[in-house]
Amino acid sequence: MAASFDLKNDGVVVIIGSGAGGGTLGNELAQKGVDVVILEAGARHEYEEFINDEWDSFTQLAWKDKRTTSGDWRVAKDFPNLPAWIVKSVGGSTTHWAGASLRFQEHEFKTLSTYGKLKGANLLDWPITLAEMEPYYAKAEAKMGVTGTNDWPRLPGNNNFKVLKAGADKVGYKECHTGNMAINSVQRDDRNSCQQTGFCFQGCKWGAKWSTLYTEIPKGEATGHLEVRPNAMVIKINHDASGKVTGVVYADKDGKLQEQKARIVAVAGNSIESPRLLLNSESAKFPHGLANSSGQVGKNYMRHTTGSVYAIFDKPVHMYRGTTMAGIIRDEARHDPSRGFVGGYEFETLSLGLPFMAAFLDPGGWGRSFTTALDHYDHMAGLWIVGEDMPRAENRITLHADMKDEHGMPIADVHFDDHPNDTAMRNHAYKQASALYAAVGATRTFPTPPYPSTHNLGTNRMSEKAADGVVNKHGQAHDIKNLFVSDGSQFTTGAAENPTLTIVSLAIRQADYIAAQMSAKTI
């Protein structure tokens, strides 16, 4: 049964966040007999409680705490206080994610070497290679039940996929299939298989899509070594005179401040909250925030080069039926600078319900140009572009100078400007996708701007040298031996692939490292 640890217990590993990174790390450590407390800012909603309704689900799950935005990205204008669409709930954004589980390509761990220096980009090679990651990718795929691996069949294609596939064939794309999805295509792991319900973004009510909420967390709890404490918003990490971290201060469900002592602290609050917490933990010894001797905490914020293309046909599609991300085209994921940009991108089908289509198709748009698009909602097909964006020092998370949250912690400001490479890639993708849909008879296409960010990356990046980043190849802070980063904020660069599989793989790898270091008593 689930453990319960005393606040003064300084032998525990405290993990901040229960999503792909934190939830996985917690279970992996618990399986090795390490005592773990996961502090989760949100409430615990089991999957039966999820809601097949976009706005009601958003109210239930989304991270809605106020943030501010700046920069030239359109999100700053359309959603000035909602830079990211991520989750505040046990399970984190693994409740909301679509399930796409792709390994990075070899060159994507070596972007500086492969792409060369690019003006206005802060490119850097990862301190790890694909070869080092492969065994962990394999473990993650097995854990998550990724279709198309381990002899698990791929999911059947829905209507939206069939349109994508027909277009891919017509324009000559070769690698198009229903993806590598962490969604059960057969019953396994005591969970249902996919019932093609849609509403993947609203939490899978069948539990068919992998989420730490109903896999890693209960498995960890069953060891007796894991306690998940919901409604615990961490606001500061404490340290001693030697610079080692000693515990974390959090506001509990009643808003009362508590301190949980710790032997090791792992930060996994997603790429906005994780740097916010490190920056807010400044002290006389660390005046620029924890783990920030490099000055890189909060910098190099990446969000993938995204966008959508929706198309209208003269006959019905009903794209919303079935899995939200129902198929993929990988042909453009290669690095081929002849297209006018470095790096690559994936096409993945996407569908929004009518309420979110109205909110996101052309935010701020009105009049007949807008409404005649919605009039043909059931004749629409759609895809999402997800491509590698360039890390930039000025794209960053900072603490707001004046505005504070209910606990007195400065809120986060998210600044983002597109790099010219991002813009060139997005425009290329818009053109290709429009051609693809035109090839199947689309009568009208809509190059739809990026939504609030779902892939938030890079703000505590991994680096070989301490001067270039925040953490080493194990996610361990260069400056503080018993402080780790366990989420997507440790990504050195973003690659073209959806990040969750890599976050999970890194967490499995990190658990091995932490347990070994604990046994050796080096931390």
Add this chain to the structure above:
Amino acid sequence: MVTIYDGKPGLSRRELLKRGGIGALLVISGSAVISPEHAWGLETSALKPETMATLIQMARDIYPHDQVPDKYYAIAVKGHDEQAGKDAAHKAMIEDGIADLDKKSGEGGYRALGWEDQRVAVLKQIEATPFFQAIRGGLVVGLYNQKEVWPIFGYEGESYSKGGYIARGFNDIEWL
């Protein structure tokens, strides 16, 4: 296009309702906007009923869907009446915004402009105002999140209770 029949003082609501159907789609009576043909009415408590009638027309001009009846536009904007009752600043913003819209529209006001294009031309002039943005922003959720309008667009909504679409057409496309 919404035609408004402005009731004379002393004319009872019943008489107005009887008069409806002779081309009078929306009727203003006392504190209500009434659609006699479609048997719905909307009482206002804070905003003038004329203001509400104009708001309904404005809502349709912002998000025109010819297959969506007025009732749903009325439901989508009625929250402004409730908010105006609690917040004097909101009430002033709406009443002043509508007065300005009428002024810019010339004799007879906004609702007297016969063509949608004419009304849209006026809306374009106020597009950047907090008033317009409050109305438009509220409509995005207020109009499109009404479950009753979803079938009009072919959106089926919740599907879990029906077992998803695995046996209900997730891959039934035939024209490819």
